[in-house]
Amino acid sequence: MVNYRYLGNSGFKVSEITYGNWVTHASQVGDDAAIATVHKALDLGITTFDTADTYANTAAEVVLAKALKGQPREQLEIFTKVYWPIGRMGPNDQGLSRKHIFDGINGSLRRLEVDYVDLYQAHRYDYETPLEETMQAFADIVRQGKALYIGVSEWTAEQLREGHALSKQLGFQLVSNQPQYSALWRVIEEKVIPTSQELGISQIVWSPLAQGVLTGKYLPGQPVPAGSRATDEKSGANFIKRFLRDEVLEAVQKLAPIADEAGITVPQLALAWVLHNPNIAAALVGASRPEQLEDTVKASDIVLEQAAYDAVNAALAGVSVTDPEETYKVSPKGRPA
Template identity: 80%
Template sequence: MVEYRYLGNSGLKVSEITYGNWVTHGSQVENDAAVKTVHRALDLGITSFDTADTYANTVAETVLGEALKGQRRESLEIFTKVYWPTGPKGPNDTGLSRKHIFESINGSLRRLGTDYVELYQAHRFDYETPLEETMQAFADVVRQGKALYIGVSEWTAEQLREGHALAKSYGIQLISNQPQYSALWRVIEGKVVPASEELGISQIVWSPMAQGVLSGKYLPGQPAPAGSRATDEKSGANFISRFMRDEVLEAVQKLQPVADQAGLTMAQLAIAWVLQNKNVAAALVGASRPEQLDDTVKASGVRLDADTMAAIEAALAPVATTDPEETYSVSPKTRPA
């Protein structure tokens, strides 16, 4: 069963394996299968569910809401996000303006079938909206009881500091950041994690398996398996392309004996690795079939010994991306149309 961790400097506990439905619900997976997968997640002890209004242009929230219908609401932690374009994608259907935040939270709650979410997240930093406007709007969302806590996604260390200070001045808690993080993509370690530890902010990390590359299923010199994420544009093929170089795939294959020695699958090893970072509260995982979660959740509670961590470092350090400057290139400088 899944273990739980506190989210940031708060009293909120979340399941350290959190179910995310970015490329599955409303897109890759039929609704009936999505519902069965969510129910399997609940059976395995996963209580935290992450989505966003932009996933499948709002459909993913609707599917998740349907899947959670009838569950005891108090036993769940539901996260969603705002920033990317939704709906007809007009000039105000994007960003972190007060207008878009309020319209988005109301739409998200309606689709999710709930009166509130535990965590409402800024999906990126909005350079076109004054941060004071954004944080004041978030504070009002919290005061209206529509969200309990505020989080962000892919913010830089400096943005976290400024946002945290404003949130505190408005009497609300900014408790989380949601960045990409894996043994192959470690750019948050240099600046974001130290700043977050100082501020009491946790990481909820996405792509802990590097879009599936760390599962070992992609082999150097061979085409990607049919139906895999690397071959499906709807499933994030553009995100995985940076890891599909032969030198990366060759390094990943060196992890098989490491995983065997630890008694884990390579996927479990990858997820367990991110959870060794004390600043990580949860690893986001998706699934297109219920049985995939049976394997994934076994990474919860795993403590990798020093020799195992050293072996992973030795295998992947030459090909891992660690430059903290990469954190400055994630949020668009202008709102996406």
């Protein structure tokens, strides 16, 4: 079963293995398979589900609502996000203006068929909207009971500090950041994590398996498996390309003996490596088939020995990305004209 961790300095607990439906629901797999996978997640003890209005152009929220129908609302933690356009491209259909945030939360609540979400997240930082406007809108959403907590995604250390200060002034908690993080992508370690620890902000990390590369299924010198995420543009193929170089894949193959010695699988090793960091509240995992979750959720019960953690670092030294400047390249500097 899945263990729980507190989100930031709040009293709110989340599944440390959280189900995310970025590239699966209404995109890579059909509704029936997606619903069956969510039901399997529930059976395995996952109660925290992360989505976004932009995933599959709102359809991912609709599918998640179908999958969770009939489940006691008080036993679920439902997260969604706002920032990107969702089909339209009017002047206010992207970013973190008050208008777009309120349009976003109202649309998400309608599609998710709930009265509130547990966590509402800024999907990126908006350089065109005053941060005061953004944080005031989030404060009002919390006061109206439409969201219980506020988080962000892919904010820099400086942005987190500014947002945290405003949230305190406005009387609500900024509890989380959702960055990419894995043993191959470690750019948050130098600045974002220390700042977050100081401020009481947790990380909910996406791509903890580096888009599947850290499962070990992609082999150096061989074509990628047919039907895998690496061949599907809708399922993150652009994100995975940076990890499909032979030198990376050769390094990943060194993880198998480390996992064998620990008595676990390579995916479990990669997830346990992420959860070894106490600032990580949850690792987001997806699945296209129910049985895929059975292996990954077992990582929640693994306490990785320091020797194994260090061995992973040594195996991937030279191919893992650690440059903190990468954290400044994620959010668009402006909206489309």
